[in-house]
Structures are given as C-alpha cells and as structure tokens.
Amino acid sequence: MTPYEAFFAAVLRRLDAETAHRLSFGALRAVAAVPGFARLGATVLGPRDPALRVQALGLDLPGPLGLAAGFDKDARGVDGLAALGFSFVEVGTVTGQGQPGNPRPRLFRLVADRGIVNRMGFNNAGAAAARDRLLRRRARRWRVLVAVGVNIGKTKVVPDAEAVSDYVLSARQVAEVADYLVVNVSSPNTPGLRDLQAVATLRPLLTAVREAADGAAGRHVPLLVKIAPDLADDDVLAVADLALELGLDGIVATNTTVSREDLASPAADVEATGAGGLSGPVLRERSLQVLRLLRHRVGDRLVLVSVGGIEDADDAWERLRAGATLLQGYTGLVYGGPLWPRRVHRGIAQRLRDNGFASLADVVGSEVSS
Numbered sequence: 001m002t003p004y005e006a007f008f009a010a011v012l013r014r015l016d017a018e019t020a021h022r023l024s025f026g027a028l029r030a031v032a033a034v035p036g037f038a039r040l041g042a043t044v045l046g047p048r049d050p051a052l053r054v055q056a057l058g059l060d061l062p063g064p065l066g067l068a069a070g071f072d073k074d075a076r077g078v079d080g081l082a083a084l085g086f087s088f089v090e091v092g093t094v095t096g097q098g099q100p101g102n103p104r105p106r107l108f109r110l111v112a113d114r115g116i117v118n119r120m121g122f123n124n125a126g127a128a129a130a131r132d133r134l135l136r137r138r139a140r141r142w143r144v145l146v147a148v149g150v151n152i153g154k155t156k157v158v159p160d161a162e163a164v165s166d167y168v169l170s171a172r173q174v175a176e177v178a179d180y181l182v183v184n185v186s187s188p189n190t191p192g193l194r195d196l197q198a199v200a201t202l203r204p205l206l207t208a209v210r211e212a213a214d215g216a217a218g219r220h221v222p223l224l225v226k227i228a229p230d231l232a233d234d235d236v237l238a239v240a241d242l243a244l245e246l247g248l249d250g251i252v253a254t255n256t257t258v259s260r261e262d263l264a265s266p267a268a269d270v271e272a273t274g275a276g277g278l279s280g281p282v283l284r285e286r287s288l289q290v291l292r293l294l295r296h297r298v299g300d301r302l303v304l305v306s307v308g309g310i311e312d313a314d315d316a317w318e319r320l321r322a323g324a325t326l327l328q329g330y331t332g333l334v335y336g337g338p339l340w341p342r343r344v345h346r347g348i349a350q351r352l353r354d355n356g357f358a359s360l361a362d363v364v365g366s367e368v369s370s
Contacts, residue, residue: 004337017107017116025077032080035142041083042144047345051352051359056303056325057180057222057249059147063087063345064360065316068307068328069151069182073123075130078137082146085341090328091130092151093184096169098126099156108273112265114311114335115280117273118256122153122190127173134177150178151226153187160192164205168212175217183209186228186255188277194228199238206246222249229254229286229308236290240297250303252328253290257283279331284309288322295323295365313347320348320360321367
C-alpha cells in the first residue's frame with residue numbers, strides 16, 4: 001500500500017466525497033499559490049522524455065495525459081493541477097449562467113469498483129467568472145505554462161429551445177482564454193442534455209458555437225464535442241461523420257455512464273448512491289470500444305481524446321495504440337493520488353522503449369495498422 005492509499009483509507013474515505021474533494025483541492029491550491037512552487041512541481045513531476053511530446057490541437061504538449069473536466073469546475077486550481085504532472089488541464093463544465101448544481105449529497109464513491117458516482121449538475125459560478133479567473137492567472141509571472149481547455153455545458157434553467165444561445169454565450173465568454181473548447185452534451189445530470197447528441201440537434205449547436213468562439217477570440221479556437229458511452233454504435237458513428245462534416249478538431253470519448261452493470265460493490269451500496277454518472281474502471285471496455293469505432297471511422301483526421309477507465313500505464317498504452325492522440329483522467333487521480341500522472345507518463349515512456357518506438361506519433365493507431 002502506498003502512503004497515499006493509506007491516507008485515503010484512513011482519512012479521505014471517512015469523509016463525505018465532496019468534502020474530501022474540497023479540502024484536498026483547497027490544500028493543493030494553497031501550496032500552488034506560493035510563488036515558484038507550482039512551476040517546480042511541474043518540472044519535477046511533469047513528463048520530460050522528448051519521446052512523449054504530442055502535437056495536437058495546435059498545441060505542443062510535453063505528454064499525452066491531461067486532467068478531465070469536472071475536477072476544477074471554476075478554473076480555480078490550474079497551476080496546482082499542472083504541478084502534479086498533467087500535460088494539459090480541462091476546466092469546467094462552465095455554463096452561461098452561474099448555478100448551484102443539484103442538492104447534496106451528490107458525489108459518492110464505490111470503493112470496491114474504484115468508481116465515483118456524481119450528480120453534481122454543473123455547479124459553477126458561470127462562464128464569465130471562469131474567464132475572469134483565467135485572465136487573472138495569465139497575469140501571474142509564476143504561473144505554470146500549461147495548456148488549458150474549457151468545457152462548456154447548458155444552464156439547467158434555460159429551456160431546451162434556447163440551448164444554442166446558452167452555449168453561444170459561454171463560448172463567447174471563454175474563447176479568448178481557452179486553448180481549446182469542448183462542447184459537453186453528454187452529462188447525465190442536466191435534464192434533456194443528452195438529447196442534444198442527436199445529429200439533427202447537434203449540427204446547429206456546434207455550428208453556432210464554432211462561429212461564436214472564433215469571432216470572440218479573433219482566431220481559430222480548436223473545438224471538440226464530448227460524447228456519452230451509452231450512445232449506440234450507430235449514433236457514435238453519426239457524431240463522427242458530423243464532426244468531419246463540420247470540420248471539428250476532435251472528439252472526447254467518453255463521459256460517465258448511467259449503467260450500473262458488472263459492479264463488484266454490494267447492490268445496497270450501489271442503490272444508495274442513486275442517480276448520476278458513474279466513472280472508473282467499469283468504463284474501460286466501453287470507452288475503448290467507442291474509441292476504436294471512432295478511429296476506424298475518422299482515421300487521423302480528428303484528434304481523439306480518450307477518457308474513462310484509464311487506471312494505469314497499461315490502460316493508457318492500449319488507448320494510444322487504439323487511436324487516441326490524447327488521454328484524460330479524473331477518477332484515476334482520486335484513487336491513485338498526486339503521483340498518478342507521473343506514473344502513467346513514465347509507464348508510457350517505458351513501453352515506448354520496450355516496443356522500439358521512437359515517439360508517440362509512431363504509436364497512435366498502431367493497433368489498426370498492425
């Protein structure tokens with residue numbers, strides 16, 4: 001048992017999941033606020049092997065692993081998270097209007113499955129607040145030079161008929177401070193949101209967001225869409241075709257699942273968590289299936305960001321070979337601790353050497369071509 005695992009079992013596991021997140025994230029932000037500490041952490045823990053470098057979304061990244069949206073909903077701790085060794089940090093989900101999210105309790109652990117169930121409901125202070133925070137961060141001389149993506153979603157009180165204008169509002173607010181944007185239409189915790197994944201509805205939404213973001217930023221802002229693992233295969237392929245049609249930059253696959261199948265946790269524990277999106281290793285197989293579907297459909301014409309069930313370097317390596325250009329984690333960090341990003345990046349670098357690859361570019365999609 002690692003020191004973090006012992007601390008998790010003795011302390012964090014005994015706390016309400018949301019309280020534990022708030023306290024640990026607050027401590028990380030406090031340490032990162034000391035000038036120079038975050039940069040030092042990123043230097044020590046971040047990927048330094050040149051073979052891990054990735055060119056994607058117009059960015060030069062030191063490694064393929066980033067932090068998924070949901071951990072830092074309000075862009076409060078980018079430097080602290082970068083100090084853990086993530087190559088990029090995706091903040092949000094932010095919405096056009098600030099909102100409190102769903103009532104507590106709304107975040108739960110299924111420890112036997114190393115999983116998390118959340119029904120947070122896009123709790124955030126709004127896109128404008130995130131923009132202002134990221135602008136203030138840019139002015140700090142000691143900030144970590146890390147790529148920052150912004151994930152945008154629908155405000156709960158906004159009627160479905162006005163969803164496009166709500167996403168457009170968020171896009172205009174954050175485009176200037178985003179290295180890339182992700183349109184989230186796949187969270188299970190906002191009523192009606194997943195209906196936006198239907199191509200007929202998604203086409204005008206993505207078209208409007210792209211126009212708004214590029215216009216507000218005065219440049220091309222890389223745009224991706226995040227999809228659910230619960231989509232049928234034909235629907236996954238329909239979204240892929242739409243992304244190609246509209247000239248999107250990539251797809252993030254996948255979000256959390258509403259399924260509760262194949263869990264090791266006692267049925268009573270699962271039932272006690274209630275509704276919400278489940279993340280963790282239970283997503284591994286479906287997320288990999290969706291990735292393979294996408295890679296066969298789009299080849300290397302889109303950046304595929306694989307997220308869901310990545311626990312270790314073996315999982316990461318499998319996703320890269322299946323066609324992922326970039327990877328994201330969240331639940332792996334919760335259960336693996338602050339050294340988790342470094343372990344994953346180092347494990348990928350070791351597998352590169354063991355398999356005779358000179359760079360990640362030689363690995364991505366090699367499963368398809370082999």
